[in-house]
Amino acid sequence: MTETRRAGPLFLAVGIVALEFAAAVTGFVASSLLPIVAADLDARNDLGLLIAGSTLGLFVALPLASRVLGRLGPRGTLAAGMAAYLGGLLLAATARTAWMFALGQFSAGLASGLLAIFGISSAIRHLDDRLRIRVVAAASAMWIVPALVGPAATLGLEQLVGWRWTLLVPVPFVLFGRLLVVRAARGEPSTEDGQRPLAKTLTVPLGAALVVFSGGSWPLALAGAAITVAGMIAILPAGTARLRPGTPAALGAMVLFAIGYFGADSLITVLLTSGFGVSLGQAAIVLSAAPLGWAVTSLVAAKFTSARFPVVGLGMTALGTAVLTFGGSFATALAAWAVAGIGVGLAYPGLYIRATTAGSSGFTAAELATAVITAECVGQLLGRAVGGALSSSGTGLFASYALFAASLAAAAYAAARRE
Template sequence: MGNGARPAVLAGGIITLEFAAAVTRFVGSTLLPVVADDLGAGNQLGLLIAGSTLGLFIALPLAGRVLHHLGARTTLAAGTVAYIGGLVLAATSQTAWVFALGQLAGGLASGVLGVFGVSAAIEHLDDKIRARVIAASSAMWILPALVGPPVILALEHLAGWRWTLLMPVPIVLIGRLLIVRTVRDDRPQKEAPRPLGRTLLVPLGAACIVLGGGWWPITVLGSVAALAGMVAIMPRGTARLSRGTPAALGAMVLFALGYFGADSLVTVLLTTGFHVSLARAAVVLSAAPLAWALASLAAARFAHRRGKRWFPVVGLTLTAIGTLVLAVQLALDPSYPVALVAWTVAGVGVGLAYPALYLMATTAGTSGFGAAELATAVITAEAIGSLLGQALGGAISNTGESGGLLVSYAVFGVALAAAAGAAVRSGEPGQ
């Protein structure tokens, strides 16, 4: 294969695996009520949901070590086998615990494959192509979000939920085939991964948050543990927002906390605070990711240039404004059209910010990290921020209907504004 073809094939493989991840996510969430009913697990929904999430967080401290010891090809093969094996185990399960075990295996594999894909992009793709891959990967969530649920339910009706659960397998195999053609000559990475130590606090803290049942002492304890583990995974200076990659990773944590926390409560905000129907709330919910994907595709054309750090600053500022407008509307005079525009603007802001922010968070620069460690750091930053945002939003919003939601969205808006401030420091000196 010519040198010109290798980056294109690798990019195609990474985007294909992202599409498979999106399909897997929507298949699992759409089929959840059917699976729970068939397995008699109506009172064990937390167990059915938690498996894949915990698998991801368990994988994050281990993925770099797996890549270091096994090398690229073996890691890719092992991750693919574990992913498919987890789906098969879940699809053939007769109890909720076996289903959760299959989901756990799938989550582990997804975490390892995610780190592998990002690290391969860091090593083999230049900034211009990486920015476009990041934007295209975001766009891969549009089709499953728009048409996934009805198609999945139709397949479930025709073939049953067990066969439908296996729908992502061919997509994963295609993505693996594309990637393995470009990394077949790679050797195990030279840099040794960071010691495990406190990094294992990440899965421990995540388990407390996910399985704690919303009891605030367990949620707080889990959040503290997860943050301590995350700091151990990040480059030195991330907590202080040191200039360069550390600040970009700090901005990624704050962005994920603010945006994904707000996104998780949009339907509750609109149905409870704005008193609109679930169907109208779903329109607002879908508008932001669609705007995100389209804006990302446009921004990716410029995100690799010298002024790239201003895209996160401007984009995150727009997202903060859109989120705070929702809080102000809730406090004053709720308006559905204003909410629709505000959350769409928030999505546009994310689309402008995300490719460049992700690019700077995965550029070695001042971090001194290798590809696998940078990949682990950026995935951990986004995953922990998202988990904390959802946990924080759930805890605050439970303190009172409109009052709790108002405070939640104010907090999310402030977090996004802080992310924009951190993004100012994300460029290397001289940029």
């Protein structure tokens, strides 16, 4: 029994790290293939549809995750999640239209959300702050190998077997990580305190969907953004929208960071190939720069923690993203995106720990898990939806990147509001 208890945190930590590696592989495959998929599906004006589907699915799943877990148990939830993930990925790989591709990505994102709260709340319960920050650093390091070889390998494999088969590359890594997390956390009593109000939570993807499907209609896009923000305020802990010092401000910084960084990351290959005329191969190299900088810097930041790291790091990321808005050459883009990634590596470990530590706020582990996933997912959803909508309209990619840089600067301000 003692050995089993000791093995639980180890399996959990390894599972979380393995899932981050899977996320890295998935991210590089998706971003590298985006211009090719958009061209093949004649979806250059539907970029929001292509890039927001998985995040929409993830967010729809979050209020359902604890309910499904309570009804099906860990094994049943894993089986349901894997079925939805594989089915969605196969649908995306065989898609003939942008709508079919988005529906497949939606299903894959839905599957990811089924186990998201389960794994992270277990990490908060069983891993102390010192171990958690090491797990965050190790998870960040999982982006190093994919950053070095992922884009080139993806494009090479796409030339060999086509983008549809290449889209299936992440499957074994996702399966391995999910199995480890479920094995580590099985036997835990189900908890109701992580359940989210269903109607309030679903207003977030509803609003984002309005932005994605606005078709260039600014009143509809603005209404969708307003609904998303209202839903976010309703489900995040009190004080997050006001950036109240402590955990709420850290969660607010996570939202703003995710809007800026993940929005910029999702569109960077399109920005460079369509906006600046850079080759797809060079765009793939730039794509790797930020995750590589993030991964390497996180290893250092985890050892030499400082309360100033989140503020300084997010400021660097804002600066790098702003330079991308105006810099047109391959060399400028490479340097700017590398600086942005180094900034994230400096900021993220400390910001994540601050956002998942209750302090004097009295949050439970499940509430913290719910809040941090919500913060990142809302940010990703808004960044990708708004960025995709702007990029598909006459406003263009450059307005999107100006918005992303402004969001990251605001994140740096929020990170400075400590207790």
